[in-house]
Amino acid sequence: xxxxxxxxxxxxxxxxxxxxxxxxxxxxxxxxxxxxxxxxxxxxxxxxxxxxxxxxxxxxxxxxxxxxxxxxxxxxxxxxxxxxxxxxxxxxxxxxxxxxxxxxxxxxxxxxxxxxxxxxxxxxxxxxxxxxxxxxxxxxxxxxxxxxxxxxxxxxxxxxxxxxxxxxxxxxxxxxxxxxxxxxxxxxxxxxxxxxxxxxxxxxxxxxxxxxxxxxxxxxxxxxxxxxxxxxxxxxxxxxxxxxxxxxxxxxxxxxxxxxxxxxxxxxxxxxxxxxxxxxxxxxxxxxxxxxxxxxxxxxxxxxxxxxxxxxxxxxxxxxxxxxxxxxxxxxxxxx
Numbered sequence: 062x063x064x065x066x067x068x069x070x071x072x073x074x075x076x077x078x079x080x081x082x083x084x085x086x087x088x089x090x091x092x093x094x095x096x097x098x099x100x101x102x103x104x105x106x107x108x109x110x111x112x113x114x115x116x117x118x119x120x121x122x123x124x125x126x127x128x129x130x131x132x133x134x135x136x137x138x139x140x141x142x143x144x145x146x147x148x149x150x151x152x153x154x155x156x157x158x159x160x161x162x163x164x165x166x167x168x169x170x171x172x173x174x175x176x177x178x179x180x181x182x183x184x185x186x187x188x189x190x191x192x193x194x195x196x197x198x199x200x201x202x203x204x205x206x207x208x209x210x211x212x213x214x215x216x217x218x219x220x221x222x223x224x225x226x227x228x229x230x231x232x233x234x235x236x237x238x239x240x241x242x243x244x245x246x247x248x249x250x251x252x253x254x255x256x257x258x259x260x261x262x263x264x265x266x267x268x269x270x271x272x273x274x275x276x277x278x279x280x281x282x283x284x285x286x287x288x289x290x291x292x293x294x295x296x297x298x299x300x301x302x303x304x305x306x307x308x309x310x311x312x313x314x315x316x317x318x319x320x321x322x323x324x325x326x327x328x329x330x331x332x333x334x335x336x337x338x339x340x341x342x343x344x345x346x347x348x349x350x351x352x353x354x355x356x357x358x359x360x361x362x363x364x365x366x367x368x369x370x371x372x373x374x375x376x377x378x379x380x381x382x383x384x385x386x387x388x389x390x391x392x393x394x395x396x397x
Contacts, residue, residue: 085252085253086252090259091256097160099155115191115230120151120242130172218286307376312369314367315360
């Protein structure tokens with residue numbers, strides 16, 4: 062059959078306002094399903110954790126386990142009863158439920174995010190879980206590669222170059238978690254996005270009721286070093302005798318923000334180069350050469366620091382050099 066016309070995508074402009082504490086609220090009404098969702102996004106700058114790398118990870122794992130008013134088990138039981146979904150991390154929170162349960166779900170998300178119940182017992186448990194996970198990945202080739210990539214790209218002292226070890230986790234105390242939360246989880250650097258089967262007036266009333274008392278204060282940050290690329294192509298090896306295949310990565314850094322005029326052009330170029338199964342890297346290294354299960358590329362964006370362009374493939378050890386050559390050829394081809 063002949064395909065029909067492409068559907069028209071209609072994205073509504075959100076209604077937007079600010080609370081006195083600086084929290085930006087955005088709302089879009091959508092009555093298609095009896096569901097409402099709320100996302101809290103903290104627009105925090107990157108921060109160096111130094112000898113306590115892993116602090117944000119542990120803080121995130123301790124959030125969402127009840128609040129000062131509701132014990133963890135009671136919190137989970139009520140969420141299950143309503144069939145709701147609440148998750149909270151170090152820089153975000155999310156809630157979704159049926160319309161009839163949304164106010165209570167929203168209240169519980171706000172309470173758990175603003176009044177977390179950090180206990181020594183939960184802290185010890187989450188710290189041990191993280192250390193066990195780190196120990197199990199010590200000889201993992203891809204984990205080692207990711208660490209080295211970031212360190213080479215950003216340089217020592219940059220927040221994005223840091224990685225977590227058992228040693229840095231053991232430096233963290235519960236008081237560090239509380240301090241990190243206090244100086245990062247703040248309304249004056251946050252967006253609350255609500256959408257679904259609810260009206261704007263009800264949203265305003267709920268937001269005022271559960272978020273207006275959240276107090277603003279300065280958000281902790283640290284200097285971000287300027288990022289530069291090597292003058293000429295630099296080849297770096299990490300020898301891992303247990304590796305059954307090689308992690309090959311060609312990368313550099315670039316300053317690319319969403320507001321830049323060529324942002325979408327860059328995304329399109331990356332899609333052609335390595336955006337999926339029909340892209341040039343995949344067709345060359347997998348379909349033509351049979352070196353790998355897949356080869357891809359990506360580029361991020363950042364308004365505060367450099368981002369990475371990265372082309373990669375996991376290949377058989379004996380074709381490592383050939384894979385490097387082909388990736389570089391494809392990058393040169395799309396550039397020229």
